[in-house]
Amino acid sequence: MNLQKIRGAASIAFSQPVFVESAASIAGKKEGEGPLGNDFDMICEDPMFGTDTWEAAESTLQKEAAVLAIGKAGLKPDEIRMAFAGDLLAQSIASSFGIAEMGIPFYGLFGACSTMGESLSLGAMAAAAGYGEHILCATSSHFASAEKEFRYPLGYGNQRPLSATWTVTGSGACVIGIKPPSFPSKGDAMPLRQGNSCAAITEITTGKIVDFGFRDSLNMGACMAPAACDTIYQHLFDFGRSPSDYDAIITGDLGMVGQKILLDLLSEKNIDISKVHQDCGLLIFDNKTQDTHSGGSGCGCAATVLCAHLLPKIIAGDWKRILFVPTGAMLSKVSFNEGDPVAGIAQAVVIEQVTVS
Amino acid sequence: MASEQQIQKQKQYEQYVKEITPAHSLPLNMAKAFLTGGIICVLGQFILNFAKSQGASQDMAGSWCSLILILLSVILTGLNLYPKIGKFGGAGALVPITGFANSVAASAIEFKAEGQVFGIGCKIFTIAGPVILYGITSAWILGLIYYILKIIGVIA
Numbered sequence: 001m002n003l004q005k006i007r008g009a010a011s012i013a014f015s016q017p018v019f020v021e022s023a024a025s026i027a028g029k030k031e032g033e034g035p036l037g038n039d040f041d042m043i044c045e046d047p048m049f050g051t052d053t054w055e056a057a058e059s060t061l062q063k064e065a066a067v068l069a070i071g072k073a074g075l076k077p078d079e080i081r082m083a084f085a086g087d088l089l090a091q092s093i094a095s096s097f098g099i100a101e102m103g104i105p106f107y108g109l110f111g112a113c114s115t116m117g118e119s120l121s122l123g124a125m126a127a128a129a130g131y132g133e134h135i136l137c138a139t140s141s142h143f144a145s146a147e148k149e150f151r152y153p154l155g156y157g158n159q160r161p162l163s164a165t166w167t168v169t170g171s172g173a174c175v176i177g178i179k180p181p182s183f184p185s186k187g188d189a190m191p192l193r194q195g196n197s198c199a200a201i202t203e204i205t206t207g208k209i210v211d212f213g214f215r216d217s218l219n220m221g222a223c224m225a226p227a228a229c230d231t232i233y234q235h236l237f238d239f240g241r242s243p244s245d246y247d248a249i250i251t252g253d254l255g256m257v258g259q260k261i262l263l264d265l266l267s268e269k270n271i272d273i274s275k276v277h278q279d280c281g282l283l284i285f286d287n288k289t290q291d292t293h294s295g296g297s298g299c300g301c302a303a304t305v306l307c308a309h310l311l312p313k314i315i316a317g318d319w320k321r322i323l324f325v326p327t328g329a330m331l332s333k334v335s336f337n338e339g340d341p342v343a344g345i346a347q348a349v350v351i352e353q354v355t356v357s
Numbered sequence: 358m359a360s361e362q363q364i365q366k367q368k369q370y371e372q373y374v375k376e377i378t379p380a381h382s383l384p385l386n387m388a389k390a391f392l393t394g395g396i397i398c399v400l401g402q403f404i405l406n407f408a409k410s411q412g413a414s415q416d417m418a419g420s421w422c423s424l425i426l427i428l429l430s431v432i433l434t435g436l437n438l439y440p441k442i443g444k445f446g447g448a449g450a451l452v453p454i455t456g457f458a459n460s461v462a463a464s465a466i467e468f469k470a471e472g473q474v475f476g477i478g479c480k481i482f483t484i485a486g487p488v489i490l491y492g493i494t495s496a497w498i499l500g501l502i503y504y505i506l507k508i509i510g511v512i513a
Contacts, residue, residue: 155463157443
């Protein structure tokens with residue numbers, strides 16, 4: 001075991017940076033109308049994505065994002081050594097059906113809305129260990145399939161509480177590897193590189209399942225904020241850093257309510273991240289005009305915001321180092337009905353600007 | 358098993374979350390529900406009176422009223438308009454027979470993709486099912502009480 005790579009109780013510092021070779025994002029119509037509308041690679045006006053069912057729509061969405069990311073890296077699907085992908089549907093069918101057609105060796109993940117952090121963590125570990133030259137990390141979520149899976153049929157008339165979040169229809173995919181991406185040259189390839197500036201995963205902190213005994217599944221922010229607090233605290237502790245060492249600490253989908261709780265919980269531990277904290281769920285929608293209540297959520301929320309907004313800011317040099325912390329609420333319809341609390345998890349990934357020659 | 362201290366902590370957290378979570382204004386929601394439910398009931402009364410003016414008996418007019426309201430609700434659900442009414446009116450749109458029809462039609466549309474038997478067949482009453490089950494059960498219990506009261510002569 002290489003002890004130099006292990007930090008603290010739950011973290012890894014990779015001995016060499018794992019580059020994000022390319023990133024692609026596809027979003028739905030509502031997301032396209034939001035503040036990040038111009039940043040997505042593609043916006044699909046048809047919520048069915050040309051299919052007959054919501055589940056097939058999400059599979060198509062994820063597959064298209066994966067194809068786009070592979071193409072942007074200047075690669076072909078058979079050059080991808082393995083894929084780590086997940087979604088919100090039961091048994092992760094959106095990912096398995098979506099990636100299946102591409103013939104890429106596949107690991108299906110479930111980390112609820114934290115799945116992008118999980119797939120990047122596992123992908124980076126595999127890449128850093130030399131188990132694959134190019135690794136695909138992808139997640140997706142779809143408003144309609146998530147509503148169907150966890151809540152009510154879409155046509156059912158009900159009122160959502162103000163604490164509720166709005167599941168993002170979108171998918172983000174990254175190709176990662178230990179070689180820096182090449183200059184954009186051949187064909188349609190658009191690797192994630194600006195001059196000599198690249199984005200790379202340098203460290204991760206694996207999250208624990210944190211259960212505060214909270215049971216309201218329509219207040220996901222309150223379910224997940226304790227987990228985000230735990231992971232961020234653990235990360236800072238493991239590396240002996242303070243929030244000011246980061247240009248931004250970006251959680252996945254805590255929303256307005258969750259953000260407030262996270263800041264409060266961390267301030268109880270004498271950590272103030274209010275100056276650097278952002279939340280993907282608050283970046284993707286304009287809650288006031290888009291009627292999204294507490295903010296955006298879903299695997300696709302953190303994934304699309306990462307690919308469309310965060311990574312471009314890193315290679316542009318706006319940010320040198322960020323902590324990307326997607327958050328997930330661990331529940332199923334059955335666990336909820338049986339009265340179990342909704343626990344949370346958060347996976348932290350450090351992404352840095354790396355200058356290559 | 359959760360210790361007492363843990364339960365205490367959970368309660369504190371719940372209380373704290375409740376304090377910081379914004380909520381819909383109750384009086385406003387009640388006013389909206391009153392308005393929406395009221396409009397639906399006025400419409401029902403209109404249908405009832407109209408049917409009676411056409412010579413239908415009280416029972417027959419009542420049936421026409423229910424059927425037309427159900428039909429309207431199902432059509433509005435199909436046109437994706439009922440969710441908007443439900444979002445505005447809350448319980449005002451949910452409690453009348455139109456809300457019941459909406460919950461059945463919405464499930465049928467949503468689960469159609471899963472097939473006629475396992476989709477529509479099994480899941481059409483996903484939301485309405487509990488209402489049917491416990492509605493019939495409570496009607497049965499009330500009927501029994503009524504029957505007993507009648508036998509012992511409390512009710513004529």
